[in-house]
Amino acid sequence: MSKKILFVLIFCTCFDLIFAQKFTDSTYVKLTNQKIVINGIDDESDWDKAESRSNFWQWFPTDTIKALKQTEIKFLYDSNNIYAFVKCYESKDESIISSLRRDMGRFSDFFLFTLDTFNDLTNAYAFGGNSVGVKKDEILFNGGRTLGEDSNWDWDAKFDLETQVYENFYTAEIRIPLSSIRFANNSRSWRYNVSRRRIIANEFSTLFRVPQEQSFINLSFTEPLVFEKPLGKSKTPVTIIPYVNLLKSKIFDNDEKTNNLEYGGDGRVFIGTGLNLDFTINPDFSQIEVDDQIINLTRFAVALPEKRQFFIQNNDLFSGFGDFYENRPFFTRRIGVTKDLNGNTIQNKIHAGVRLSGKLTKRLRVGLLNMQTAKDEMNLIPSNNNTVLSFQQNFFSKSNLKFLFVNREKTAQDRFESEQERYNRLLGFDYNFISKNDKIRGKVFFYNTFSPSEENEGLSTGFRFNYNDIKNRFRTVFTRTTPNFTSDLGFSRRKGFKKNYTKYDRFFFPKSELIQSIAIGPELYYVDKPEENNLVTDRRLNANLSVNFKNRSRIDLAIVNTYIYLENPFDPTGINDDSPITEGAYDTSQFEFGYTSTNRTKFRFNSEISFGGYFSGEKFSISNNFNFRIDKLLQASLKLSYDKINLPEPQKSVGLILVSPKLDFTFTKNIFWASFIQFSNFSNTLGINSRLQWRFAPLSDLFLVYTDNSNYLENGLVPNFRTINLKITYWINI
Numbered sequence: 001m002s003k004k005i006l007f008v009l010i011f012c013t014c015f016d017l018i019f020a021q022k023f024t025d026s027t028y029v030k031l032t033n034q035k036i037v038i039n040g041i042d043d044e045s046d047w048d049k050a051e052s053r054s055n056f057w058q059w060f061p062t063d064t065i066k067a068l069k070q071t072e073i074k075f076l077y078d079s080n081n082i083y084a085f086v087k088c089y090e091s092k093d094e095s096i097i098s099s100l101r102r103d104m105g106r107f108s109d110f111f112l113f114t115l116d117t118f119n120d121l122t123n124a125y126a127f128g129g130n131s132v133g134v135k136k137d138e139i140l141f142n143g144g145r146t147l148g149e150d151s152n153w154d155w156d157a158k159f160d161l162e163t164q165v166y167e168n169f170y171t172a173e174i175r176i177p178l179s180s181i182r183f184a185n186n187s188r189s190w191r192y193n194v195s196r197r198r199i200i201a202n203e204f205s206t207l208f209r210v211p212q213e214q215s216f217i218n219l220s221f222t223e224p225l226v227f228e229k230p231l232g233k234s235k236t237p238v239t240i241i242p243y244v245n246l247l248k249s250k251i252f253d254n255d256e257k258t259n260n261l262e263y264g265g266d267g268r269v270f271i272g273t274g275l276n277l278d279f280t281i282n283p284d285f286s287q288i289e290v291d292d293q294i295i296n297l298t299r300f301a302v303a304l305p306e307k308r309q310f311f312i313q314n315n316d317l318f319s320g321f322g323d324f325y326e327n328r329p330f331f332t333r334r335i336g337v338t339k340d341l342n343g344n345t346i347q348n349k350i351h352a353g354v355r356l357s358g359k360l361t362k363r364l365r366v367g368l369l370n371m372q373t374a375k376d377e378m379n380l381i382p383s384n385n386n387t388v389l390s391f392q393q394n395f396f397s398k399s400n401l402k403f404l405f406v407n408r409e410k411t412a413q414d415r416f417e418s419e420q421e422r423y424n425r426l427l428g429f430d431y432n433f434i435s436k437n438d439k440i441r442g443k444v445f446f447y448n449t450f451s452p453s454e455e456n457e458g459l460s461t462g463f464r465f466n467y468n469d470i471k472n473r474f475r476t477v478f479t480r481t482t483p484n485f486t487s488d489l490g491f492s493r494r495k496g497f498k499k500n501y502t503k504y505d506r507f508f509f510p511k512s513e514l515i516q517s518i519a520i521g522p523e524l525y526y527v528d529k530p531e532e533n534n535l536v537t538d539r540r541l542n543a544n545l546s547v548n549f550k551n552r553s554r555i556d557l558a559i560v561n562t563y564i565y566l567e568n569p570f571d572p573t574g575i576n577d578d579s580p581i582t583e584g585a586y587d588t589s590q591f592e593f594g595y596t597s598t599n600r601t602k603f604r605f606n607s608e609i610s611f612g613g614y615f616s617g618e619k620f621s622i623s624n625n626f627n628f629r630i631d632k633l634l635q636a637s638l639k640l641s642y643d644k645i646n647l648p649e650p651q652k653s654v655g656l657i658l659v660s661p662k663l664d665f666t667f668t669k670n671i672f673w674a675s676f677i678q679f680s681n682f683s684n685t686l687g688i689n690s691r692l693q694w695r696f697a698p699l700s701d702l703f704l705v706y707t708d709n710s711n712y713l714e715n716g717l718v719p720n721f722r723t724i725n726l727k728i729t730y731w732i733n734i
Contacts, residue, residue: 025208026224027053027192029075032083036076040133040164040173042085050074050085056196057209059216061516061550067205071111071196077227080235084174086111088131088196092167095131096199096600098629100666102695103153104134105635107599107627109199111172112136114144114217116191117183118274118359121219121398123316124191125181126151131170132632133163134669140217141316143398145438147215154312157181158698158733179235179733182358185273186230191222199600202552213439213468220398220438236270238734241699245284249723265729266310274359275366280310281352283336286725287703290689291345293678295643295656297572297619300493306332310353317357317367317390321404321430322445322490323479326499327460329426329447330406331491335371335386340379348381349374363394375414382414386489398434404447408488424488425450428460441466449486458485458495473505473519483531497537500526505544519546539563549598556594563587564615572615573645573654574682581615581651588613603628617647635664656682670695686710699731 032046042048052074056067072087088111098107112128124140137157142150157180163172183190194207195216210221242265249258264282271277288307296302306312311332322329338348353371360366367390375383389405409423428447434440442465449458462479483496505521523542529535545557564586571580590612597604604627611620623641628634639660646653657680664674675690688708695701705725710718 024224026189026226027051027075029077029082029225029227031228032076032078036078036081036083036173036175038160038162038173038175040162040171042074042171042173046076047074047085050076053194053207056194056205056207059195059204059206059210059212060552061202063209063212067196068201068203069198071194071205071207073113073194073207075225077231079232080178082176082178084113084127084172084176086113086172086174086194087169088172089169090198092165094198094200095170097130097132097134097632099635099664100132100134100632100669101664101672102134102156102669103136103138104130107199107604107629107635108134109197110136111194111196112217113192113194114140114219114222115181115225116219116222117181117187118362119189119191120362120394121191121222122394122400124219124222125157126217127157127159127174127176129161129163129172129174131163131165131172133161133172135159135161140219142320143219143434143438144217145215145220145434145441147217150215150316151217152312152315154309156699158731177235178231179237182270182274182276183231183234184362185233187227188230189224189226191219192225193217193219193222202550202598202600211470213470213473218438220436234270234273238270239268240732240734241266241729242732243284243727243729245286245725245727247286247723247725249721250719251721252719271356271358275356276358278310278355278357279353280350283308283310283350283353284727285347286705286723287691287693287701287727289674289676289691290678290687290707292639292660293658293680293683293685293687295641295658295680295682297643297645299566299570301491303328303331303491304333308332308336310355311335317365317392318369318388321402321428322447322460323462323464323477323499326479326493326497327481327485328491329404329428329460329487330388330489334489334491336373338376338379338381346379348376365392366390367392372411375412377414377416380416380418382418382420383411384420385409385411388489397436398438400432402430402432404428404430406487406489420488421451421453423452424486426487426490439467439469441468447485447487449484451486455484458482460485462499471507473503473507473521475501475503477501480530494527496529496531497527498530500524505546514549514551515547516550517548519548520544535565536563537565537567551598551600552596553598554594554596556592558592560590560592560612561587562590562613566615570615573647573652573656575654576647576651579650579652581647586613586615588615590614590619602630614645615647617645617651617653619646620644633666635666637662656680658682684711697730701729703727703729 028051030050034044034046036044052072054070054072056071058065058067069089074085076083096109099105110128110130112126114124114126116124121143126138128136138151138153139155140151144150160175163170196205204216206216208221208223210216245262247260266280269277285308291304336348336350340346351372351374356368369388371386373384387407391403392400394400406426426449430443430445432443444463446461460481464477467474479499481497503523505519508518525540527538541561543559547555566583569580590610592610594608596606606625608623621643626638628636641658643656659679662676666672672693678687690706692704693701707723709720711720
């Protein structure tokens with residue numbers, strides 16, 4: 001095994017040294033002494049002297065022609081700010097603005113420029129907006145190479161944006177305080193690119209050409225932004241965000257009422273040019289949207305996404321390790337979120353936390369996270385100190401070596417019995433290799449866990465290899481984990497296994513007015529247990545076909561053969577406790593169909609249908625997501641899924657339903673109201689979450705949140721519990 005990993009490591013790293021550098025296309029930024037008034041108009045004389053860039057390339061539907069509607073951008077800067085002026089050509093009635101909420105969601109037009117302020121092709125800031133002046137900002141990590149994964153919309157910075165709309169174009173003027181971003185002292189140049197989305201034409205475009213098989217925000221395709229004079233020192237304000245939360249709750253089972261006044265806050269201190277010190281005291285996450293309910297018909301736990309702001313910022317230093325799907329060495333939701341004695345997800349109070357993250361040198365990054373959680377005697381949960389330390393050292397042009405240390409340790413002698421060991425520790429590394437042309441990517445990883453019990457020392461290791469070009473997409477993953485591998489602050493779907501996963505897609509680009517591309521290829525997923533005579537527990541073989549249309553709609557077809565060996569009895573229905581599916585081998589076949597409609601219309605949807613064998617019986621499943629928008633006011637969605645499971649006697653068949661409607665009103669750029677209802681006959685629950693938000697000052701909010709949860713079968717519509725929160729946060733720069 002070690003020889004294989006060493007061979008892959010050496011072989012793939014060589015690609016870093018093979019590919020030559022590309023041509024440099026620099027943009028000059030003039031220093032201004034004028035006062036730039038942010039009004040959406042370039043009426044200051046220095047704007048006439050600024051270098052303007054245009055001639056954008058299409059990224060979709062093709063990457064070989066210039067954009068149908070062009071965009072222009074130019075920059076200025078002074079000692080405290082960097083300015084941008086953007087001119088987007090389109091007719092006055094062409095803009096699609098689905099929401100006035102910051103970052104505007106997935107279905108709005110936007111322009112966006114990325115700023116790689118350390119020239120490391122790894123991390124960057126992105127700023128932008130749309131024709132009505134809704135702001136968009138995010139941070140990019142891992143080079144922005146995987147669209148939808150290597151960026152974080154939840155990051156917010158203070159900046160100004162104003163727009164003007166004309167008959168055939170609109171303009172936007174932006175001021176970004178240098179105190180809102182981090183950069184090396186005396187920077188002479190950054191790297192940048194600009195992108196734009198026009199939904200009405202289903203066109204994505206970029207200033208510097210990006211191959212379509214790559215993410216359009218990939219930092220490998222940025223070019224220098226050269227300043228007339230060095231920028232000087234990075235600004236270092238101190239940020240404090242206190243909160244006050246009035247909480248009223250009631251548990252209806254025992255008529256227990258609670259009235260609380262809670263307070264705490266977050267803060268940030270900049271250290272040097274590249275380090276951030278973030279801290280939180282008595283954090284409160286009451287304004288966070290509740291998790292989506294799911295109907296889990298597999299034998300394994302599901303990792304729900306992290307939504308808490310403190311854990312999301314700079315999360316790339318603490319995530320992406322190991323095998324993301326099967327075995328994550330560290331998963332932030334293990335801190336402050338746990339299970340009660342009945343297996344329900346509950347919040348485990350966090351007393352305080354601190355995070356140090358950023359750059360130690362140009363090529364070395366560090367992340368240190370420490371959180372203290374409280375004990376919960378009612379649910380037999382001890383108090384713990386949770387520490388995570390990571391280092392990322394860049395090599396060659398884009399590759400890096402990442403070390404990870406995780407420690408969960410009890411901090412007090414508890415007066416109750418707990419199954420939790422005194423400590424649990426993890427140590428290991430990832431080596432991520434990326435070729436200069438980004439076509440080849442992969443990783444090798446190795447992790448070891450330690451606990452007081454000797455039998456709980458375990459190993460997890462593996463590698464991943466990807467190759468992408470315009471016509472070929474290939475991915476293979478190998479993971480090996482011993483039975484005793486236990487990471488208390490990680491996420492594991494199973495233990496003591498060996499996994500092989502391989503997927504290949506061949507793309508065809510027909511000369512068609514409707515079809516953009518067709519992809520076809522096989523997919524293999526294979527799991528066995530080496531410690532049990534290589535017992536095969538899972539094998540899935542797919543034949544996949546996808547048709548992508550130029551209007552961004554899509555059809556997916558798959559024929560699937562599935563083999564599962566059940567090691568223990570299993571009841572996926574929730575009603576067959578006395579007669580579960582028995583252990584043994586099950587070989588079945590299924591057919592899967594999916595359709596995603598175009599996003600250019602006010603009504604859009606996607607549907608997935610599957611039917612075929614399911615263990616000893618059959619299953620029919622349909623999942624729909626319907627969406628409707630009223631531009632600038634409302635985004636409405638309805639998730640509706642139905643699973644019909646037919647099992648032989650004496651087992652009972654069942655029909656499982658999940659309904660989740662959501663309404664999101666954006667009355668202005670500062671007042672929003674979102675309501676989310678979830679109903680499931682699998683968990684017998686009806687949940688309501690309604691949140692009113694008023695952004696009364698930059699990055700400062702007042703929230704009114706109502707939450708209601710009821711077990712509708714046992715108690716009718718009488719809630720299990722009900723809470724009302726009134727929370728206010730205020731962003732202060734010192």
